[in-house]
Amino acid sequence: MNITFEAMAAKLSAPEGWTFSDGPYGLEPLILPPAAAPDEEVERLRLATTPGDGLKALCPTLLTHGDSPLPMGTQSATGTPHPRIYWFRWITGHQISFVLWRLLIQEMRTAALADGARQARAIAAMITYVRGYCSMLLYTASCSRDLYETLIRPSMFLVHPGFSGTWAPDFAAVRQLFRGRQPGWSGSGDEAAALRRAVGLCRLIHSGVAAKLVPAGGSLLQDTPPYGTQRPELLGTLFDTYFMTARRPGCAERAVPQLLRRLEAVTLDLVEHGLAVPGEGERPLELRDEDVLEAERDLMGTMLRVGEHAAGLDASDLELQPQFVSQG
Numbered sequence: 001m002n003i004t005f006e007a008m009a010a011k012l013s014a015p016e017g018w019t020f021s022d023g024p025y026g027l028e029p030l031i032l033p034p035a036a037a038p039d040e041e042v043e044r045l046r047l048a049t050t051p052g053d054g055l056k057a058l059c060p061t062l063l064t065h066g067d068s069p070l071p072m073g074t075q076s077a078t079g080t081p082h083p084r085i086y087w088f089r090w091i092t093g094h095q096i097s098f099v100l101w102r103l104l105i106q107e108m109r110t111a112a113l114a115d116g117a118r119q120a121r122a123i124a125a126m127i128t129y130v131r132g133y134c135s136m137l138l139y140t141a142s143c144s145r146d147l148y149e150t151l152i153r154p155s156m157f158l159v160h161p162g163f164s165g166t167w168a169p170d171f172a173a174v175r176q177l178f179r180g181r182q183p184g185w186s187g188s189g190d191e192a193a194a195l196r197r198a199v200g201l202c203r204l205i206h207s208g209v210a211a212k213l214v215p216a217g218g219s220l221l222q223d224t225p226p227y228g229t230q231r232p233e234l235l236g237t238l239f240d241t242y243f244m245t246a247r248r249p250g251c252a253e254r255a256v257p258q259l260l261r262r263l264e265a266v267t268l269d270l271v272e273h274g275l276a277v278p279g280e281g282e283r284p285l286e287l288r289d290e291d292v293l294e295a296e297r298d299l300m301g302t303m304l305r306v307g308e309h310a311a312g313l314d315a316s317d318l319e320l321q322p323q324f325v326s327q328g
């Protein structure tokens, strides 16, 4: 299949209740504070409004549908899914992941400074954000292999031939956790095990979506001969620009509302279209794993829990200063 301009320009209706961007499946820039290295202070994201109000105002559909299993295959079996839906998923799913990584590091630092019930709450939030990232990997990579090969991969290649997830500025602070390094303070045995399981699920899903979309195996970084001078600030800026993310100091109050708006738009999309592309063929082994299938069924439930944690950011968090605490 070739994704033609006609296919991209074909009429696309918005799900009922859609208010995101300025039209069906449009995009919005994400404005975040500058990213921090693992040992630097982060500008803490916080909600300016009363926690419950944020969720009610910005996520009405997620509140209604969050407890339902994900509708499977609601797209017409014969219709070709509209390419712009998957472009929306690719960009918006990544933007959501960036906010989740920031909320995750914030809770990690809270957990390192707190103890008892406060620490347990922070670890529960961490697990929710890691599972939220699992959901976003599934959502972001829900396009067909054809669409990935003809639209998405070339678009990254044109920004930089070795385009890589390793350049994501907000990922640096959580990289060690996703590479399986458990923080020293990871709570009781049960909490530590639950966090380990969630991280393991993310790794499994990442390998699964890579196998589904690039069965030959190589990322752009791996397939591109050495190119360029590898200046980290340049690569981080290219990555941010591709995913329509701008950095502004002092905008910490804007991040959670931007996350909630996106969770609502994703819910409307999923309710209308489901997750999977019709007739996608056999999935790689990783994506047939029972835990992955369960994460798919519970995708909207996970988004609801993410929204609840993010919107309910406890005022006591703000008293815990974000000075660097060793994660080791």
Ligand code: HEM
Residues within 6 Å of the ligand: 094, 097, 137, 140, 141, 163, 164, 165, 166, 167, 168, 171, 175, 178, 179, 206, 209, 210, 211, 213, 214, 217, 218, 219, 220, 221, 222
């Ligand atoms: C679905 C959306 C995706 C997201 C959010 C994502 C995210 C990331 C992140 C954050 C990293 C850095 C990991 C680290 O530094 O420890 C990474 C690395 C990597 N990803 Fe993905 N990824 C996605 C899809 C894919 C796909 C489709 C492939 C297929 C080849 C892939 C292959 C890789 C590889 C091989 C690496 C190691 C570094 C590199 O070669 O670029 N990922 N990814």
